[in-house]
Each structure stands twice: as C-alpha cells, then as structure tokens.
Amino acid sequence: MRDGSAARRTRWILARIAIAFALGTLVLAIWPDGLFAQEASGYQGYREYGEFPVIGSRAAIWIAAQLHLFFAAFVLGVPMFAVVAEATGILNKEKRFDKLAKEFTRLLLVSYSATAIWGAILVFGLITLYPRVWSYLAVVFAPSMWLYTGIFFLESFTLYLYYYGWDRWTTGRSKWGHLGLGVLLNVWGTAVMVIANSWVTFMMSPPAEVTPDTAPSMVRLWSAIANATWMPLNIHRFIANIVFGGAIVSAYSAYRFLLAKTDEERAHYDWMGYIGNFVAISALIVLPFAGYWLGREIYEFNQQMGITMMGGFMSWLWIVQAFLIGVLFLAGNYYLWVGMGRIPGAERFTPYTKYMLVVLVLGVIVWATPHTMIANRSEISAMGGQFHPFLGVLGVMSAKNTAVNLMILTTFLSFLLYRRANKDPVVTWARTGTLIQGSLFVIAAAIVLFYGIYGYFVTAIVRIGFSVYQVAAVLVAIFGVIGIDVLIMRGAKSRGEIRWGEMPARSQYALFVLAVTFTWLMGLMGFARSGIRQHWHIFEVMRDTSEFAATPALGYASIVISACVLIFLVLVAFIFWVGGLAEKPIIVSLASTGPGTHPIERTED
Amino acid sequence: MLLQNLKILSVVVITLGLYTWVSNAIPQVRSEVPEELTFTGEVSEAQLIAAGGDLFAGAGGCTACHGLGTRAPNLLSDEAGTGPIGQRCGERVPGQECKNYLYSSLTETRAFLVPGYDPIMVDQRINLSENQLWALVAYLQSQGGSVTVSGADLQAAASEDTTPAAAGGGATTTSTSLEPMELIRSNMCFACHKLGDEGAQVGPPFDGIGDRLSAAEIRTSILDPRAGASEGYEPLIGIMPANFGQVFTAAQLEAIVQFLASRR
Numbered sequence: 006m007r008d009g010s011a012a013r014r015t016r017w018i019l020a021r022i023a024i025a026f027a028l029g030t031l032v033l034a035i036w037p038d039g040l041f042a043q044e045a046s047g048y049q050g051y052r053e054y055g056e057f058p059v060i061g062s063r064a065a066i067w068i069a070a071q072l073h074l075f076f077a078a079f080v081l082g083v084p085m086f087a088v089v090a091e092a093t094g095i096l097n098k099e100k101r102f103d104k105l106a107k108e109f110t111r112l113l114l115v116s117y118s119a120t121a122i123w124g125a126i127l128v129f130g131l132i133t134l135y136p137r138v139w140s141y142l143a144v145v146f147a148p149s150m151w152l153y154t155g156i157f158f159l160e161s162f163t164l165y166l167y168y169y170g171w172d173r174w175t176t177g178r179s180k181w182g183h184l185g186l187g188v189l190l191n192v193w194g195t196a197v198m199v200i201a202n203s204w205v206t207f208m209m210s211p212p213a214e215v216t217p218d219t220a221p222s223m224v225r226l227w228s229a230i231a232n233a234t235w236m237p238l239n240i241h242r243f244i245a246n247i248v249f250g251g252a253i254v255s256a257y258s259a260y261r262f263l264l265a266k267t268d269e270e271r272a273h274y275d276w277m278g279y280i281g282n283f284v285a286i287s288a289l290i291v292l293p294f295a296g297y298w299l300g301r302e303i304y305e306f307n308q309q310m311g312i313t314m315m316g317g318f319m320s321w322l323w324i325v326q327a328f329l330i331g332v333l334f335l336a337g338n339y340y341l342w343v344g345m346g347r348i349p350g351a352e353r354f355t356p357y358t359k360y361m362l363v364v365l366v367l368g369v370i371v372w373a374t375p376h377t378m379i380a381n382r383s384e385i386s387a388m389g390g391q392f393h394p395f396l397g398v399l400g401v402m403s404a405k406n407t408a409v410n411l412m413i414l415t416t417f418l419s420f421l422l423y424r425r426a427n428k429d430p431v432v433t434w435a436r437t438g439t440l441i442q443g444s445l446f447v448i449a450a451a452i453v454l455f456y457g458i459y460g461y462f463v464t465a466i467v468r469i470g471f472s473v474y475q476v477a478a479v480l481v482a483i484f485g486v487i488g489i490d491v492l493i494m495r496g497a498k499s500r501g502e503i504r505w506g507e508m509p510a511r512s513q514y515a516l517f518v519l520a521v522t523f524t525w526l527m528g529l530m531g532f533a534r535s536g537i538r539q540h541w542h543i544f545e546v547m548r549d550t551s552e553f554a555a556t557p558a559l560g561y562a563s564i565v566i567s568a569c570v571l572i573f574l575v576l577v578a579f580i581f582w583v584g585g586l587a588e589k590p591i592i593v594s595l596a597s598t599g600p601g602t603h604p605i606e607r608t609e610d
Numbered sequence: 611m612l613l614q615n616l617k618i619l620s621v622v623v624i625t626l627g628l629y630t631w632v633s634n635a636i637p638q639v640r641s642e643v644p645e646e647l648t649f650t651g652e653v654s655e656a657q658l659i660a661a662g663g664d665l666f667a668g669a670g671g672c673t674a675c676h677g678l679g680t681r682a683p684n685l686l687s688d689e690a691g692t693g694p695i696g697q698r699c700g701e702r703v704p705g706q707e708c709k710n711y712l713y714s715s716l717t718e719t720r721a722f723l724v725p726g727y728d729p730i731m732v733d734q735r736i737n738l739s740e741n742q743l744w745a746l747v748a749y750l751q752s753q754g755g756s757v758t759v760s761g762a763d764l765q766a767a768a769s770e771d772t773t774p775a776a777a778g779g780g781a782t783t784t785s786t787s788l789e790p791m792e793l794i795r796s797n798m799c800f801a802c803h804k805l806g807d808e809g810a811q812v813g814p815p816f817d818g819i820g821d822r823l824s825a826a827e828i829r830t831s832i833l834d835p836r837a838g839a840s841e842g843y844e845p846l847i848g849i850m851p852a853n854f855g856q857v858f859t860a861a862q863l864e865a866i867v868q869f870l871a872s873r874r
Contacts, residue, residue: 213836213852263614308730309671312681317674318639325633514621521625539671540643545736549643556641563633567626574622 054551055134062134063553064565069130071528071569072576073123075249077201078242078527079577080120081194082250083113084164086284088187095180105277106187109254110168115580117164121157135551138542144221145229146204153200160193198246199239203230208543209534210234210306215546233306237299238534244292249523251285254278256520257581259513262506272506278516279344285523286337286420290413290483294476303537310544314537322533322559324375327405329526331369334412336515336522338365341419343512349501351426364415371408374400398461406472407457410479414450417483421490428497438493442486449482524573528566536562642669647741651761655748658759662749665742672746675730682731683724686753696755709758712747720801720812729802729812740767790869793862802850805873813850814840816873825871832863 057065087109094102131139143150167186174183210233215224258278265271304311313319342358345351374396398404421442432438456471463471538544540554548554647661666672675682685695692698699708702722706714715722716738719731734743741764748759787793794800794816800809805816819828822840830837835850851857858866 214855216853260618263618264611307732308728309675309732312674312730313641313671316681317671318641321636321639324636325629328632329629514618517618517621518625521622522629525626525629536641539641545732554643558638558640559636560634560638563630567630570626571622 053137055136057130057134061553062551066127066130066134067565068569068572069123069127071531071566072573073120073127074531075524075527075569075573076116076120076123077198078246078249079253080113080116081198082246082248083109083116083254084187084190084194085247086250086280087113088184088191090280091184091187095184101276105280107168107171108277110164110171111584112254112257112581114164114168115584116577117161119576119580135542138547141221141543141547142204142207145207145224145226148226149200149203149230153197156193156196156200160190160197163190163193195243198242199235202238202242203232203235205535206234206238207232209538210303210310211543211546215543217546217548219546234299234302237295237302241292241295241299244288244295245527247288248285248292249527251281251283251288252520252523253281253577255281255285255516257281257577259516260578260581262508262513263510265506268506275347275505275508278513282337282340282516282519283420285519286416289333289337290416291480293409293413294480297472297476307544310537313539314533318556319533319536319559321375322529324373325559325563326526326529326533327369327373329522329529330409331365331373332522333519333526334365334369334416336518338362338416338419340512340515340519341423343509343515345423345426346509347504347507348423348426349504350428351423354422354426357422358419361415361419365412368408368412368415371399371404372412374404401461402472403457403460403468406460406475407453410453410475411450413479414446414453414482417486418446421486424490425494427500427503428494429500430493430497432493432495435493438489442489442493445482445485449478452478521570521574524570525566528569529562532562532566641671644669644738644742646739647745649741649745649761649764651765653761653764655757655759658745658748659752659757661742662745662747662752665738665746666749670734670738670742670746682727685750694754696751696753699751699755707758708751708755709747709763712750713743716743716746718798718801720810721798723801723810723812740764743767788861788865790866793858793866794869797854797857814843816870818873820871820874823871825867828870829863829867832866 055062060068087106090102090106090109094100094104094106163186167183167190170183170186174180207229212224212228212232214228255278258274258281262271262274262278265274300311300314303314315323338361342355345354430438453475456475460468460471536556539556540549541547542549644665649657649661666676672685676685683689683695687694689695689698692701695712696708699711702711702715711722716734719733720729723729734746738746744759744763744767748757751757751759787796794803794805799816802812803809803814803816804811809816814822823831833855835852835854854863
C-alpha cells in the first residue's frame, strides 16, 4: 500500500491527534459515562474494547505508552550517571562532578511526576479501552503489580532523600551514605523496569505452555515473568536508558548554552553537554550487541516472528533504523570534531577527520542498503530478480555487520583523539603503548573485514556465527585501548586547558539532532517490538479482535512517533523551564579544570 | 531569546519532519488481519483461488519466506527444477493427493520438511480458519496444477473442529493406546526424530537414545523440551511442542519413556 500524499496525510493526522486530545480531555471531564459506548460482548456482560474519539483506541494507548516510556527511560537513565558523576567527584575530589550530578538529579525530580502521570493515563487507558487484555494481564501478574507499586513508592522517597539530602550530607561517611542512596535509587529503578518489562515481553513471547485455552489463573507467575525475551529486553533497555538520559541531558545543556548570558555559564553548559553526549555515545556503542541478543531470542522463540520482524512486513523499518543510526554516528562524531577546536593541540589530529568521515559515510550507505524486502511481482521484475544485481551484494548481513563494526571503531577513535588532544604522555613506554593501541585498531578492523568477506562464501548459519567474532574483536580492541590509554596518560603533560564555552552554536544544534534522533529511534524500536505481535494482544494466545487489529504501515507509525516525540520534548522543555523558575542553575567555573584543580563554584540558590 | 527558541524549535521540527518523510517515502506495508471467509458449499473455484491469493500475498504472511526461495521453498515459480507448487505437490508424498499434501503441510508443518530448509513454519491453524486454509490450498494448486479443492472440503472441515485449540494447542492425541510406536507416530514425533528407517533427521535421532540419556532425562526432555538440548541441537530449542505433559496420560508417557530408554 503506497501513499503518494504523505505530507498532506501527516498534517491531517497531526491535526486529528491534537484535536482528539483536546476533545478527549474535555469530554472526559464533562461526560464520562457517555464517552465509551458499551459494546455487546459475550464476556460476562463486560465489553472487550472501548472507544476513543477521532484517533481511536490504538493511537491513544500508543501515545500514552510511548510518552510514559520516554519519561520512564529518562528517570531511569539519569540516576545511573548521576551516581557515577557523584562517585567520580568523591574519588577525584573534583567538586564540579558533584555539582553536575546534583543538577542532573534536579532535572530528574520534576520528571518523576510526569512519568507517574503518563503511567496513570496508560493504566486508565488500558482499563477503559482494552479491558479484556488488561483483565488477563492483571490476573497473571497481580503479585508483581503490587510489588511494582511498592518499589515505585520506595524509589520516589529514595529520590527525595537523595536530592534534598545533597547539601546536608556533604563530607566523610555521610557523603558515602548519600552516594549509597543514589545506588539504592538505581536499584529500585532497575527493579521497577524489569517488572514492567516482564508484562510486555509476556505479550510478545508467552511461555509455550500458555495456549488460548489456558485460564490466566493457571499461568505460573514466574514462568510468565521469565519468558524468552524478558532478560534480553532488560539488558537492552538498561543500556538504552543510559543513552537516552545522556542525550536529553545534552539537549538541556545545549539549550542552556545557547541562551547563556555569561562566558562562565556557557563554559559550564558546554562541559555538561560534553559529559551527557559522552555518556550517550559510549552506551550507544554497546547497544547493538544487546540488540543482537534480543533479536536472537526472538528468532529462537519463534522463527516466523523473527522473519516477520527482519524480512516480513517490517523489513523496511530497518532501513529507516539504519538511516537514523547513521545520523547518530555522524552527528556524534561531528560534535566531537567541532569540539576539538577548543582543545589546544587537537589540530594535530584534524587532518584525520576527513578519512573518518569517509568510513562513516560509506558505513551508513552499506548499512542502509535494502536486501531482503517484501516486494511484489512488478517490483521484482523491475529490479531484475529478488535482489538488486549490485546493491544486493552490499545488503547482506556480512556487509552490514562489517559496516557497523567499522563505524563503531571509527567513533571510538574519534573519542580517543578527543581525549588525547591536549595531552602529551610522559611515560617512557609511550611510543610503544601507542603502537600497541594502533595495532589493536588495525587487527580489529582486519578481523572485521576478514569475516565480512569470508561470510560471502559460507552458509547462512555459519555466517551468523561470524558476527560474534567481529563484535568480540571490536570489544577487545575498545577495552584494550582504553586500558592502555589510562596507563599511558598518567601524569601526562598538558598542552593547555580545554577552552570550555568556546564552541560554535552549530555544535549545540548537533546535540539537539542527537536527542531528537535518539528519542525517535526509541519510538521506532518500540513500534518494531510491539508490532511483531501483529494481530495478537498476547502472541498466539489472545487475538486482537478490535477494529485496530491490523498493524499499521511505517508511514502511519512515523506520524504517531513524531507526535509523541514532539509532545515529549515540549513537556520536557516546560518541566525544565518550571524547574529553572524555582532554582537558579548551579554554575561551576571551568576556567581551571585540569586534573587536581578545583573549579570556582558559584551557586545561585 | 525568542529568535533562539525559534531556531531550536525549527531544528527539532525539521528533524522530525525528515524522519516522517523518509518513513512515508518508502513502500508502505501493513500487517493485515486474515479476513474471515464465509464460503459455503456453493463456492466457486475462482472465488477460492482469489481468496487464497489474497491470503498468500497479504495477511497470511506467506511471501516473507516462500517468495524469496531462501528461507523456504519457492512456491510460485520453480524450485530445484520441479516447477511451481501446483505442478509438484502431487509427487511430494507417494500416494497422497496434492490437496491433502498441501493441507497437511500447512498444519503438520514439520512432517514434510523439504531437505535443505529449517523447520521454521508453525501450524497455520493458529492463524487461519479452515476456510482460509482451503482457499490457500486452492491457490497453491492453481500455481501450475489443477484445482481440486471444492465446497465439499469446506463443508467437511466445518463439521469437525480441527483447530489446534480444540486439539490441545500443539501436539495432539486422543488415543488411549499404550503402544509406544503408535503414540510416537500419531503425535508426529517422526517429523523430527529418526528411528531406524522411519522419521526425519531434524532433531536428535531415537536410535541409541538409551545410551545417551537416562529414562529420567528422556522424561524431562519430553515434558520440558526447552530445559535443554542434546549437543549440536541447541539452535532447535523451542521447536518441540512443550505440551506433551497435557497430551499424554501418565501411562502413555511412561510407555514412551521406557520404550526410548531401551533403544540402545
């Protein structure tokens, strides 16, 4: 089904979404009994589905779930590196990290209520619009739902203690105790996430013993929780939350940077943006490996589901994903390259950026090459066969895995050059160490290329195994190079301090693009994960018999995702603005930020 | 400040617009719900073929594997020199009529696995009604062969409930027999396991299983096949139905366990 009037339809649907929410809120407020017509149903007189005006039940639940997830990801991701930043501050005795952690946490505080509000909207939406599936899940997961609310309660109050105790427990054992609260906050947050993940993964991959005839009361709780995709999704979301949290913090910093009135303020938010971006890109590098695991478990659970995801009606989704990830890699590296302009000594490495750009662009092109697509007869004949005669060769997994691994290596190289830009090692084995680092890069790239090419000459099942070798080579190189670099840079001579704040505005727009892209990508992957159930609420157990049972095409999905992202960013901007009214930012002068130095602190409370 | 805010908003909106445009510019494919067919005994051949064709290319999701010839046999054109499926279906299983073979291959998907392909297809009764299945059979027959499906097949199917749910949701048996070989045959174990000259070499063979596993391990592997796999068969975990505990009586299960444990 093609649509040539995408732009007009986009405007039309966006308008409908906006009108629907306004109308929905109004009608709910004044006429709750009349809104949802009671449908005839054979289920003990209760309806199976409710109705939502204009956009329909599916879009309403979709938007509520997506926005809840965006906020939840943010409030789970930010505490992770707030704690790491606080610990860094304690261990290195650098107060700027402590203040950074506190500012992160302040963003967190106001986002919590938004998370809870959207969570409530989602739950009430499910109860009123999808009561049958909600009842089923409530029976299966009742104990874990109570546990969820209990832990959420603990999490909220731990956060209050963590934030409001910041300036009270500042030294000695009390400071370590405060850090412990931060760790506890993460423990609660992760527990809440894995409980909720069990509900959604059960809908994707219910245990084999659960059939359409199984009464929900007969489903064993642990069997339902520990389903095939639960743990891979836990890991995937855990890492993705860090990425997301970093990206949103970067965007916040970029916004503050662009509106900053003083150099001091600009320097602070430049540094904060860098840290957020560093965290986001670092976690992004390992995210694909968690994604491979999740994909593999989906295939193991049900090969047809895996094929639907990768080669069925969702096959084009991965081309869009490749495009988005290409944007992330390019924008992330661009930010680093521009940032090197404020580092004395970085000019040594500037000539290499064009080669890295070439690798990244070629990588994106290969990764975004279509291969196994659903095509009709006319498309196949126009292409001259099932696969394009030339591009088909580049579209196979061998080429794509090779491309993405080389892109990861290149991005890591950008980070390394950035890190070393203003430093000259003084250890006697510096040259040898650098040569070993270079060798690790070359060997990893050679292994990736070797298995990429060799993959064309073996069967598919053997080829799949090659991706493990490629990934392992890249990870070994990354960790090996980092390990050597930490040792090699001990006591390194500085070529000059980083001139924080001396960043062109375009670099900050790159951070906005990164944040929007991360958020959009999260929505897209959520659509993929949920959409592969197709017309099942619970895969092959409970069929979706509503008028919205068909899974929409990517065009429609993209409109809903864009609407969700826009709503989220507007709300986040509002929340941050409100937060800024109550408390002025904590500015830490970064005029002198070399290791062991103490930046000048100026807190405007 | 207002100008700056507008610039930021523009970057956000342009980025969102770009992604929305790209997603709308690519081919738009929906995952349709298989449309229920309300055929009666009066249905014509053309109606069956048309309905089956729609299912094959659309909501049935068949083309994701069968259209490419890489994951599953190509049904619409040639497959290894044997022609399209309508031409070759009558020769796949000696003595079995084309339409019966096609119906069985949609419902007992591992019983007739074509060599060289993985057992990835699930029982299509989970997704499709009897009318839909017979429409698909008619469409496949029309690909190079003669359509023999008629309204009588649909009426016969309507008179008996053959859905997996009605039959137990996976592996099925209504037998009260305690004869191990009969139970093994009737529960399609030979679709994946080989014993002597019988069965397919997909999962671990039954030959010599008593040397490799104890009776307790065999029992566990029948009742909880996802708990583990024999060496080299790990990728196939999840393929074996996990509901044999509900299918067999205790006596039947023990009969099979003792029978297999004695295969040395």
